[in-house]
Amino acid sequence: MMKGFQFAGLDKATIGCKTLDCESPFGAKPNRRVLLPSNVPILAHSLEHTQRNWIAWSNSPSDLIIQIGDSSFHLHKLAIASRSEYLNRLVFQRGSNREKAGDSLIIQIKNLPGGKKAFELIVKFCYGRKIDITAANIVPLYCAAHFLEMSEDLEEGNLISKAEAFLTFQLLSSWKDTFRILKSSESISPWAKDLHIVKRCSEAINSLESVHKSKCIYVDNWWFKDVSCLRIDHFIEVIQSIRKRGTKPELVGSCIEHWTRKWFSQVTSGLDKETPMPITLQLHRISTEGLINILPSEENSVTCNFLLHLLKAGVMLKINPELLCVLERRVALMLEKCRVPDLLVKNQGYKDSLYDVSVVLRVLRFYVCGMSSNSSAKPHSVGRLVDGYLTQVARDENLTMESFKSLVEALPQKARHCDDNLYRAIDMYLKAHPNLAEENRTDVCRVLEYHRLSHEARQHVMQNDRLPLKLTTEFVLFEQVNMATSMTSKGSNYRRTNTQTVIRVNKDMEKRQITNAQEINMMRKDVEMIKSQLLEVHSCKMKLQNQLKRCIR
Template sequence: MGSKTLDGEKLNRCVVVAANVPILADSLERTKQNWIAKANSITDLILQVGHSSFHLHKLAMVSRSEYLNRLVFQRGCNRGSAGDNLIIRMKNFPGGAKTFELVAKFCYGWKIDMTASNIAPLYCAAHFLEMSEDLEEGNLISKTEAFLSFLILSSWKDTFRILQSSECVSPWAKDLQIVKHCSEAIAWKAISCENERHLNMQACKSKTSNSGIENKADTWWFEDVSLLRIDHFIEVIQSIRRRGMKPQLVGSCIEHWTRKWLSHVTLGLDNVTPIPITLQLHRISTECLIGTLPTEENSVTCNFLLHLLKVGVMLKINPELLCVLERRIALMLEKCRVCDLLVKNQGDKDSLYDVTVVLRVLRFYVCGISSNPSAKIQTVGRLVDGYLTQVARDENLTMESFKSLVEALPQNARNCDDILYRAIDMYLKAHPDLIEEDRADVCRVLEHHRLSQEGRQHVMKNDRLPLKLATEFVLLEQVNMARSMTNNGSNYQRTHAQTIIRVNKDFEKRQINAQEIKMMSKDVETMKSQLLELNTCKIKLQKQLKRCIW
């Protein structure tokens, strides 16, 4: 078996005929929705399958089908009459009229082609009609079962064709274990190839270490599995997990299927309101996927889980499952990178990245750290600050969303606010139309003592900041300089809280304009130079005094 999909594979087929045919017919002619068996004797049985009618002979059909035998010779609610003909209506016949045409031809002894595309409906139809060996040796159940087993055991590609053809006869295919046998065959082949490739890679490890080739070899089966419907896909995944496939590969396969089938939900391509059944199918699919995710650490990426959480919120899935996702992502935050948090929106009026889904996880994380003494909240603080610098440039990001992200973590999550200040400055630069009150609201979290000296200098020169904040920083810097200078030779004492109170009172007493702030900034620079000279002089005096003592 190759390591990639076998698109050009020749189809397996089987031609079967029935032996000991009681009635011979020349042909089965079709007129609109009617099939009529042409023979020397007239037809005496009408079988209605859906909107189609088959005019056949009782003896030909009851000799192969126990089900029809009972209906013909016993009274039943599905019987009727049309002249000398007996009418039997068969509801929910597996495969419909197309499959029943093959069954009728088999009963008349004509050759029928069995392929991977029709074997599942034909096998289910044979069981529906109870065409077993008890009636006739070589009946349809035994022939379809033999060919079905051959296909499942011998052909990777045909196994998927069987699963896809089983969709139209889903309840029967599940009850007769067609889906289970196909899933186990796929799992066995995927595991076998994966183990074989692992051994080959180990043998060739000394010759080459191309991880790209190894990853491609590990995931060769993803594309075929991603063609399956959700219920068949889940069955395959469960079979693969039972056989011991690596959790990382299982998680990657689920991600591959999800991005393919739910892409129009995650990427916002539903421009037209979908019909309710489509939304319901997406909701059920998402809930099934969450329940199937491997629980091992690093088996799925944080970014994929965020996308899945976004879809779950949009589709309003079970709140308990949303909580499961939020908790799992929150536990991964301390090992995440900024790129792991980037979940794109696609609407023209939406922000570039979906920040609401990240905000949900952050709030969940903050609620959980109170009961977790080993939480590395400062690591998450650095992660969030980096994320803020990524989203701050977005012109469509609302002030409420940005503020919520800034305030999501407690104050002890940051030792220094320099990166946070840079993110706020980037946001103000990308939103020049914000009024003074809004800019002040965004900058409310910034505090003088939590910024580095370089950060404070930048604040005092930044004309994008609200005037009140810049003024407070300049005044506080003046007070600090004055305190540093006087403390070198006086008993000047003032607490930080007293300083802030004084600055605020000074600010309320007078309105300071931008020109005054510039002058005050120059005074601060002058005071710094004087303080530096004073410290230099102090060091020289200390050295001279030391030499005199010695």
């Protein structure tokens, strides 16, 4: 045992590894130690603590007042200056932060790590009192000791060396206490980083995880819960340390996803309910960029769905465009192996569509841009994926026509073998949006072409009253012309004229029952109609021929 150290409340089982389990592999109870200094120049009979003041009672009157925040510590110069090089200079040298109050010197200390709570422990140490050190207070005490320059140069067994010994012991022996140390360093993070505490904790977590892996059988993600409690900069430090050890990329990716889903739910679900303060937005922006930078680059190390959520957050927070491009490219490369659920990114606002289709649209456009230069691209796989995605999102009554139409048109025609699945998605959208005007329904259905649908799909189109009348009529005409052409080419006696065909189509579509009294008037109107529809039949023939030529090509 080191000189000046006393241990309290630790049995052999606690010093070693008492138990190994997934939640607390190295013991759940925090280790505590009682620290005593070696040589003390002035002993205090008592340390009286009022609401704002600390008074050290000794044989000699106090001659030093140290102010930290709204608290005053009435102390003795010799007791304090003999332990702290920093206070020694302030006591015996003139400075701007000192003044006199009777026989006492007043010194104000600003920005002391740990504040008055850490200084209370330091006062006890300087006067030979016991200090109860735990994982929760060791970092503020250690940083405050460095701030006050309480090194071995002034006194053997000074506070820095004793705090260092305890810190090292904790980092080498306790998984839970290592996380307590990391959490306690958040409030004084700059000091903790400068003194390499965060780095040492990260390395300790790395080492302890390896020890635990070698001693018991466990699920891979047993450590996710503890790591996810860390704030972003400390989390990044831990992840970087774990990656250096060679942890499986997919396990690292899962841990990053676990942390992100816990802390970023309010970002990925939208910022529409309340407008956060600018500092909060800035923090989320920096955090998102930090997470993107530590993502493992290996294939399948992170899920497509997680990347889309991260992309959504990045777009909302207006992160670095280059990082957005990194995410878009990465998801685009995964599309050919994705499933429809991978693309589902939910919105949370009541007036929003159920799913955020804008992030998927960004990725699709990125994929199309690179498709022409990628000889190994499999656009038909992406075509099936997008049609399945369209079928899923089409049911949402809040999905705007513009968004749906943009998704439909995102892929080129060659990405689909046929349009049957696309037609199914369009029909489902029209069913979920019965109040669409005829003009809008026509606009949505504009991409459908007769020759790109199977026979069954064409029959469904001609009987589908949700479709615009113009499209249904066009398909019926195409079917009649196609049938007439087919039968004529086979030498059939079928000789129905174009006029008869149009009259029959017109009667079938309108489903009118002509009575004897109405027959003359209706025929007169039909004659006028036939004149215009003859031109339309001819136009449809030409259009069908052009479509067939494109299909053959």
